Amino acid sequence: MPTVTPYDFDEYVELATFINNQPVFALVDGTVHFPLSPNKTVQANKGLLSATLSQDGNSILTGGEDGRVMRVVNDAAEVVSEQKGKWIDVIASGPNGAVGFASGRTAWVVANNEIKQFDHERAVEGLAFAPKGLRLACGRYNGVTLHWVVGNGAPVDLHWGGAHTQVIYSPDGKYIVSSMAENALHGWRMDDKKSGDVKHMRMAGYPTKPKSLSWSANGKWLASSGSQAAICWPFSGKDGPIGKVPKGFGARDDSMVVCVACHPTEDVVAVGYIDGMVMAVKMADGSEALLRHPGKGPISSLSWDAGGTRIVFGSEEGEAGLIDVSE
Amino acid sequence: MSEARTPVTVLTGYLGSGKTTLLNRILSEDHGKKYAVIVNEFGEIGIDNDLIVESDEEIYEMNNGCVCCTVRGDLVRVVQGLLKRKGRFDGILVETTGLADPAPVAQTFFMDDDVRAKAQLDAVVGLVDAKHFPLRLKDAPEAEDQVAFADVVILNKVDLVSVDELEKLRATVRKINPHAIIHTAERSNIALDQVLDRGSFDLDRILEDDPHFLHAHDHDHPDHECGPSCDHNHSDGAAHSHAHSHEHDCGPDCNHEDHKLDASTHDTTVKSISLRAGEMNRDLFFSWINKLTQIDGPDILRLKGIVAFPGDDDRFVVQGVHMIVEGDHQRPWKADEKRETRMVFIGRNLDREKIERTFNACVAA
Ligand SMILES: [Zn+2]
Ligand SMILES: [Zn+2]
Ligand SMILES: [Zn+2]
Ligand SMILES: [Zn+2]
Numbered sequence: 001m002p003t004v005t006p007y008d009f010d011e012y013v014e015l016a017t018f019i020n021n022q023p024v025f026a027l028v029d030g031t032v033h034f035p036l037s038p039n040k041t042v043q044a045n046k047g048l049l050s051a052t053l054s055q056d057g058n059s060i061l062t063g064g065e066d067g068r069v070m071r072v073v074n075d076a077a078e079v080v081s082e083q084k085g086k087w088i089d090v091i092a093s094g095p096n097g098a099v100g101f102a103s104g105r106t107a108w109v110v111a112n113n114e115i116k117q118f119d120h121e122r123a124v125e126g127l128a129f130a131p132k133g134l135r136l137a138c139g140r141y142n143g144v145t146l147h148w149v150v151g152n153g154a155p156v157d158l159h160w161g162g163a164h165t166q167v168i169y170s171p172d173g174k175y176i177v178s179s180m181a182e183n184a185l186h187g188w189r190m191d192d193k194k195s196g197d198v199k200h201m202r203m204a205g206y207p208t209k210p211k212s213l214s215w216s217a218n219g220k221w222l223a224s225s226g227s228q229a230a231i232c233w234p235f236s237g238k239d240g241p242i243g244k245v246p247k248g249f250g251a252r253d254d255s256m257v258v259c260v261a262c263h264p265t266e267d268v269v270a271v272g273y274i275d276g277m278v279m280a281v282k283m284a285d286g287s288e289a290l291l292r293h294p295g296k297g298p299i300s301s302l303s304w305d306a307g308g309t310r311i312v313f314g315s316e317e318g319e320a321g322l323i324d325v326s327e
Numbered sequence: 328m329s330e331a332r333t334p335v336t337v338l339t340g341y342l343g344s345g346k347t348t349l350l351n352r353i354l355s356e357d358h359g360k361k362y363a364v365i366v367n368e369f370g371e372i373g374i375d376n377d378l379i380v381e382s383d384e385e386i387y388e389m390n391n392g393c394v395c396c397t398v399r400g401d402l403v404r405v406v407q408g409l410l411k412r413k414g415r416f417d418g419i420l421v422e423t424t425g426l427a428d429p430a431p432v433a434q435t436f437f438m439d440d441d442v443r444a445k446a447q448l449d450a451v452v453g454l455v456d457a458k459h460f461p462l463r464l465k466d467a468p469e470a471e472d473q474v475a476f477a478d479v480v481i482l483n484k485v486d487l488v489s490v491d492e493l494e495k496l497r498a499t500v501r502k503i504n505p506h507a508i509i510h511t512a513e514r515s516n517i518a519l520d521q522v523l524d525r526g527s528f529d530l531d532r533i534l535e536d537d538p539h540f541l542h543a544h545d546h547d548h549p550d551h552e553c554g555p556s557c558d559h560n561h562s563d564g565a566a567h568s569h570a571h572s573h574e575h576d577c578g579p580d581c582n583h584e585d586h587k588l589d590a591s592t593h594d595t596t597v598k599s600i601s602l603r604a605g606e607m608n609r610d611l612f613f614s615w616i617n618k619l620t621q622i623d624g625p626d627i628l629r630l631k632g633i634v635a636f637p638g639d640d641d642r643f644v645v646q647g648v649h650m651i652v653e654g655d656h657q658r659p660w661k662a663d664e665k666r667e668t669r670m671v672f673i674g675r676n677l678d679r680e681k682i683e684r685t686f687n688a689c690v691a692a
Binding site for chain 2: 011012014028038047049085086087089104105122123125126141155161163181182208209316
């Protein structure tokens with residue numbers, strides 16, 4: 001049976017994850033909590049708007065209402081960049097400590113002790129580094145712009161009408177997927193770039209916005225929230241999900257999936273619901289394991305540890321917990 | 328999730344209408360409440376305050392490129408960010424640029440599910456520069472839209488105009504928007520409780536505290552003597568105030584004050600249509616309102632109404648912006664209250680004959 005160690009923070013949990021195998025919770029008031037550490041709390045920002053795990057797993061990166069981008073480790077927080085008067089509402093981590101962040105119509109990259117600025121005509125709502133870190137994808141109104149992080153190559157525009165609010169690369173870098181304001185995902189297949197073509201994929205049918213996205217091990221599936229089940233699109237074939245039907249896991253008639261997190265090595269997806277319930281579902285046979293009963297509010301963040309034996313979650317109402325699924 | 332939604336006030340007004348002065352008052356006066364203010368540029372606001380958020384206007388088309396189905400994408404993000412911390416603000420104020428169309432701002436609070444779960448449009452407040460508004464009407468359609476859209480209109484800087492000019496201005500505003508609540512001010516010295524927490528978009532209060540609605544439009548011209556060729560809808564029994572539509576053909580013995588002013592207000596293109604009937608057939612009414620807003624939505628700036636359905640003990644209230652309509656049961660009809668349906672449309676190019684005819688076709692048998 002899984003065991004749950006509950007925590008109560010009384011503030012919206014923006015990010016629940018692990019640093020060096022230790023649970024960490026970043027709250028919207030700007031505090032970062034390490035409940036298993038002797039030094040339990042670090043103040044990262046005055047008002048926190050965005051947070052993500054660094055790619056090496058040793059720190060989290062946060063963006064705040066104070067215009068600061070911070071790197072937080074167990075007992076300290078350091079300023080990565082400061083943009084006075086700006087709200088840092090999007091953040092992304094890249095290889096070798098690279099940090100991408102955005103405010104309004106501007107995106108920045110801090111890499112190799114340099115800062116680079118990318119201006120856009122419309123607000124940047126989503127950010128993602130390509131797997132090798134050479135490019136930064138900026139989701140915006142009517143598409144995605146790909147910038148070169150190193151050098152001065154011309155950016156590439158991927159057009160698709162509508163508001164793109166989040167963007168991610170597939171682990172192999174072949175696909176870029178955005179979540180849209182109109183209850184759909186949009187994908188571009190990037191391996192045709194020599195011919196200049198990109199293949200479009202429209203993944204629609206969600207009753208609400210699919211805001212949480214997670215790639216399964218080796219990029220076989222893309223799991224998404226926004227429906228009564230975790231909607232998983234198959235990406236293992238040559239054409240990705242084109243012409244294929246997605247699978248739904250952990251379906252509940254009376255609830256809505258708001259958070260998904262795929263297991264680091266196996267085809268298992270952790271599913272968080274709008275009523276605070278958490279389940280784990282095996283993709284092979286759809287078998288479900290209840291990990292947490294419903295609580296006070298929607299699950300806002302959900303992550304596995306590197307070994308795939310523990311899960312942390314946080315909710316909009318500040319409830320959080322550490323779930324041990326190792327038996 | 329059943330907690331009260333945070334009220335949002337939208338402040339519109341042309342350059343020089345006094346918006347900044349009003350914002351500064353809201354941020355600095357001791358009114359016991361905490362408002363977050365979303366502005367396009369910090370620039371003009373002299374106060375350094377962490378309750379002010381700068382946000383670039385991002386218009387997003389939401390419905391396959393329909394030009395009227397737009398939201399402010401930046402507000403979706405900022406409002407959600409502001410409301411993640413519970414109890415942090417008593418309300419949010421959105422300042423729009425002088426040239427802004429108020430519709431995308433208002434529609435954000437209806438079309439985006441995440442926003443509407445947490446925030447609720449309270450009122451659109453339009454500031455009007457009393458001295459320059461007649462000029463604005465000639466050169467800027469946005470100025471007229473802002474008045475057409477407003478729940479509350481503040482005629483500001485009235486100390487700079489004569490009594491006559493003020494009355495003409497009032498008539499012009501009434502002509503564009505007969506149902507707005509009008510206040511006058513000098514240097515934006517309006518009582519803040521007339522601006523904040525109005526509940527104008529709240530379905531529970533719709534039309535309730537709108538004195539003009541009850542009489543279709545209330546000219547309040549006591550020396551008017553109605554004659555045989557005056558075709559007011561005198562059936563409006565409410566008090567003495569003879570409600571009538573603006574499209575009536577006035578006769579020689581009709582001495583409306585506002586008609587004498589028409590020469591100076593011919594620059595308005597927005598008109599309103601007030602409708603009144605008995606109980607409505609439920610199915611016919613819903614298919615009518617849906618069809619009308621789908622087809623004529625781009626021309627409809629605002630609509631509001633109270634609907635009576637046979638066998639339904641509750642008043643049903645509707646309101647809308649362009650193609651968006653929402654409705655809900657409000658409260659039981661009172662024993663001494665006449666069960667009737669009243670609606671108003673404010674917009675451009677509205678076909679009065681068609682709207683009246685199709686509305687009347689929905690009356691319950
Ligand atoms: Zn439309
Ligand atoms: Zn008359
Ligand atoms: Zn009259
Ligand atoms: Zn008249």
